[in-house]
Amino acid sequence: MNFLRHFKYLIYPNVCRSCSEILNDSEQIICIKCVYNLPYSYFEKEKENEVFNLFLGRVPIEFATALCLFSSTGTIRDLLHQLKYGGQSEIGIKLGNILGKSLLESEFFTKPDVIIPVPMHPKKLKKRGYNQAEMIAIGVSEILDVPIQTQGLLKILNTKTQTKKSKFDRWLNVEKSFRSSQDVTISNKNILLIDDVVTTGATLEACSSSLYNMGNNKISLATLAFAQ
Numbered sequence: 001m002n003f004l005r006h007f008k009y010l011i012y013p014n015v016c017r018s019c020s021e022i023l024n025d026s027e028q029i030i031c032i033k034c035v036y037n038l039p040y041s042y043f044e045k046e047k048e049n050e051v052f053n054l055f056l057g058r059v060p061i062e063f064a065t066a067l068c069l070f071s072s073t074g075t076i077r078d079l080l081h082q083l084k085y086g087g088q089s090e091i092g093i094k095l096g097n098i099l100g101k102s103l104l105e106s107e108f109f110t111k112p113d114v115i116i117p118v119p120m121h122p123k124k125l126k127k128r129g130y131n132q133a134e135m136i137a138i139g140v141s142e143i144l145d146v147p148i149q150t151q152g153l154l155k156i157l158n159t160k161t162q163t164k165k166s167k168f169d170r171w172l173n174v175e176k177s178f179r180s181s182q183d184v185t186i187s188n189k190n191i192l193l194i195d196d197v198v199t200t201g202a203t204l205e206a207c208s209s210s211l212y213n214m215g216n217n218k219i220s221l222a223t224l225a226f227a228q
């Protein structure tokens with residue numbers, strides 16, 4: 001299925017990655033109808049939304065949001081799957097553009113000094129060819145006109161799939177897997193941290209803690225989806 005889909009986009013690059021209809025001249029990657037029908041969370045309209053509340057008592061966060069509500073079936077799951085496993089990096093940029101626009105519309109969002117995508121371990125990056133969180137960050141960066149910094153935060157453990165581990169083991173595993181770079185220091189900055197999906201918040205918590213420990217940074221979080 002994935003192969004067929006991939007093959008189709010090589011022959012017809014101008015079809016919607018969600019519904020496979022031919023795109024018109026004003027549409028790119030995802031058609032207007034599919035963009036309109038995404039399962040939006042509208043979390044950016046309230047400060048104390050479900051994603052923000054996930055981090056209460058764990059790590060100080062200025063603002064947090066997820067563009068969509070994840071469901072095990074449906075458009076956002078399918079698009080994220082293509083972004084992560086189907087080599088469709090442009091989906092990340094397109095959805096990042098939409099996320100960026102939703103951030104600009106939020107009265108609780110302050111324009112950051114820098115955007116940091118959740119890093120990927122170098123081995124995994126080599127295998128996949130790109131970091132999906134960085135693709136989303138590029139899309140957000142285009143809209144906010146804010147630079148991306150990928151050198152300050154590093155993924156030092158190549159964490160394997162975590163589904164069979166207990167919640168606590170998962171947290172321990174994630175907590176130890178990120179650290180700040182010794183070469184690049186980020187301090188006194190308003191940072192927007194980007195990832196594809198937020199579930200337990202363990203990854204974003206670990207990254208935020210590392211960024212805090214670098215010195216006096218304010219951190220906001222944005223993802224494409226929130227999976228309960």
Ligand SMILES: [Zn+2]
Nearest residue numbers: 016019031034
């Ligand atoms: Zn479509």
